[in-house]
Amino acid sequence: MEQIIEYFNNISSAHRSIILFGGLTLFMLIETGIPLFKFDFNRWKHLGLNLFFTFTTILVNFLMAFILINTSIWVTDNAFGIIHWISSFRSEPNVWISLIVGMLIMDFISAWFAHWASHKVRWMWRFHIIHHSDMNIDASSANRHHPGESVIRFSFTVLAVLLVGAPIWLVMLYQACSAFLSQFNHSNIKMPKWLDDTLMWVICTPNMHRVHHHYRQPYSDSNYGNIFSFWDRIFKTFKRVKNQKLRYGLDTHPEVHEVTNVISLLKIPFQTYRPEIRYADDENLED
Numbered sequence: 001m002e003q004i005i006e007y008f009n010n011i012s013s014a015h016r017s018i019i020l021f022g023g024l025t026l027f028m029l030i031e032t033g034i035p036l037f038k039f040d041f042n043r044w045k046h047l048g049l050n051l052f053f054t055f056t057t058i059l060v061n062f063l064m065a066f067i068l069i070n071t072s073i074w075v076t077d078n079a080f081g082i083i084h085w086i087s088s089f090r091s092e093p094n095v096w097i098s099l100i101v102g103m104l105i106m107d108f109i110s111a112w113f114a115h116w117a118s119h120k121v122r123w124m125w126r127f128h129i130i131h132h133s134d135m136n137i138d139a140s141s142a143n144r145h146h147p148g149e150s151v152i153r154f155s156f157t158v159l160a161v162l163l164v165g166a167p168i169w170l171v172m173l174y175q176a177c178s179a180f181l182s183q184f185n186h187s188n189i190k191m192p193k194w195l196d197d198t199l200m201w202v203i204c205t206p207n208m209h210r211v212h213h214h215y216r217q218p219y220s221d222s223n224y225g226n227i228f229s230f231w232d233r234i235f236k237t238f239k240r241v242k243n244q245k246l247r248y249g250l251d252t253h254p255e256v257h258e259v260t261n262v263i264s265l266l267k268i269p270f271q272t273y274r275p276e277i278r279y280a281d282d283e284n285l286e287d
């Protein structure tokens with residue numbers, strides 16, 4: 001544990017990039033070997049577009065990193081936040097308590113809650129549309145976020161660090177796990193059912209997350225989780241469906257040219273709002 005803390009306390013930007021792009025490469029290779037859906041689209045073009053949004057996400061996080069770092073330093077210096085309070089304000093909270101409580105709360109606030117809010121609050125949804133407009137979901141879809149959404153998510157991460165009282169090593173470890181799990185649960189990998197079912201008790205698997213990318217509601221308003229799967233079970237937003245029945249994309253944005261062009265994607269949050277589409281029939285995709 002000491003070495004892990006030491007490593008993440010001093011992790012360089014180069015190592016963070018290696019984790020991000022290493023994970024992406026790993027899952028893209030596995031997808032190529034055992035895909036769930038056949039890749040009948042131009043993977044390079046799809047990757048290029050999603051990498052653009054991955055780079056804008058990195059840029060936003062890089063430009064605002066000083067806020068995150070200073071928040072972490074401040075909470076540590078002032079023994080502020082949940083891990084300090086439950087450790088009775090000892091100068092060094094127990095590392096295992098920090099790890100478990102910190103990962104749980106950071107995943108809840110900066111991933112599950114931020115994501116749930118992005119579906120419920122209209123101005124936030126306007127930015128989140130870009131993530132959902134992807135008509136082909138694979139590992140590269142994980143970081144397809146409008147720069148505005150990257151700022152929103154960053155703000156929730158700062159809030160989480162403040163509430164947790166997270167030291168730098170915990171923030172860096174959480175962000176590495178969060179990026180890796182997001183790539184994993186967006187990947188187009190066909191996994192053995194027993195493995196997926198077992199993992200799904202604790203973490204969000206691809207089989208669990210895919211339904212979130214179904215083209216219409218109410219299925220798209222479920223399974224908001226990123227690392228841990230139990231938040232959706234606790235808040236009754238958990239759904240299990242036959243993945244083969246899914247159709248990716250967004251019914252309000254069905255035009256391929258609109259959702260495959262960088263400029264038009266960047267403009268989406270600022271366009272006239274397209275209201276939710278009502279359907280006469282109810283779908284049933286349950287497993």
Ligand SMILES: [Zn+2]
Nearest residue numbers: 115128132212
């Ligand atoms: Zn979403």
